[in-house]
Amino acid sequence: MTGSITSQPAPKGSEQPAERPAAQLSPTTPPQEAVLPPRAPEAPAPGTLVGSHYDHCFGCGPQHPAGLRMTVVAGEGLDVTAEFTVGAGHQGGPGLAHGGLLTTAMDETLGSLNWLLHAAAVTGRLETDFVRPVPVDSVLHIRARITGVHGRKIYSAAEGRIGGPDGPVAIRAQALFIQVKLEHFTQHGRPEDIKKALDDPDLFKRARAFEVNP
Numbered sequence: 001m002t003g004s005i006t007s008q009p010a011p012k013g014s015e016q017p018a019e020r021p022a023a024q025l026s027p028t029t030p031p032q033e034a035v036l037p038p039r040a041p042e043a044p045a046p047g048t049l050v051g052s053h054y055d056h057c058f059g060c061g062p063q064h065p066a067g068l069r070m071t072v073v074a075g076e077g078l079d080v081t082a083e084f085t086v087g088a089g090h091q092g093g094p095g096l097a098h099g100g101l102l103t104t105a106m107d108e109t110l111g112s113l114n115w116l117l118h119a120a121a122v123t124g125r126l127e128t129d130f131v132r133p134v135p136v137d138s139v140l141h142i143r144a145r146i147t148g149v150h151g152r153k154i155y156s157a158a159e160g161r162i163g164g165p166d167g168p169v170a171i172r173a174q175a176l177f178i179q180v181k182l183e184h185f186t187q188h189g190r191p192e193d194i195k196k197a198l199d200d201p202d203l204f205k206r207a208r209a210f211e212v213n214p
């Protein structure tokens with residue numbers, strides 16, 4: 001079979017989540033009944049850093065040796081800004097950023113929006129439009145915002161510009177994040193990493209905050 005997402009149910013007793021048929025997957029545009037909730041009381045103050053959720057995260061972790069080390073700043077509402085400086089190690093074509101890394105930068109920024117709602121969530125769907133090539137040494141200026149919340153689903157959108165925060169758009173993205181419990185990580189993550197993270201009060205900062213204050 002080619003070109004389709006299968007809908008095989010997980011075998012009985014399996015701990016893997018069952019696959020959904022493609023037709024049952026939600027789009028990244030919020031439905032009419034979606035709402036824009038207020039910022040959570042725990043949300044980082046406008047203008048302050050959202051902060052890394054996990055020190056070893058490829059997108060934002062300060063301890064990752066080759067990660068993007070992105071920093072994200074909270075906006076006034078349900079929005080954030082971020083910057084990603086494209087280095088020589090991020091090339092796809094000669095002198096140009098790899099599209100997958102640009103997508104990672106968008107995913108990381110969109111994911112950080114969830115902290116404005118104090119919601120732990122993972123990417124379910126991420127759509128990207130690559131509008132113009134991004135040369136090495138460019139700074140990608142990203143603005144992202146939550147566009148709606150419906151049940152466990154958090155909808156968001158972002159754009160990345162080059163040549164300055166108001167320069168031309170190089171990439172657009174829309175995403176659907178699904179809220180999850182701490183067990184999402186403890187059940188599915190590699191055991192030694194989970195143990196290390198849970199043993200270190202600082203390593204898995206945000207998830208532990210939820211464990212203590214569900």
Ligand SMILES: CCCCCCCCCC(=O)SCCNC(=O)CCNC(=O)[C@H](O)C(C)(C)COP(=O)(O)OP(=O)(O)OC[C@H]1O[C@@H](n2cnc3c(N)ncnc32)[C@H](O)[C@@H]1OP(=O)(O)O
Pocket residue numbers: 017020024025026027053107108111120121122123124125151152153176178180206207
């Ligand atoms: C401590 C915080 C850490 C934050 C980390 C941020 C890191 C940066 C962001 C990431 O890269 S996260 C890593 C990449 N993402 C994943 O690994 C997620 C893998 N997928 C899963 O674990 C599950 O499929 C998922 C949790 C997303 C959903 O499984 P569930 O069993 O919880 O939900 P369910 O299947 O019942 O679906 C709930 C709703 O979401 C919708 N949905 C689920 N998966 C979808 C999908 N892939 N696309 C579109 N819609 C989706 C689904 O249609 C349904 O809609 P309805 O409520 O209207 O029926």
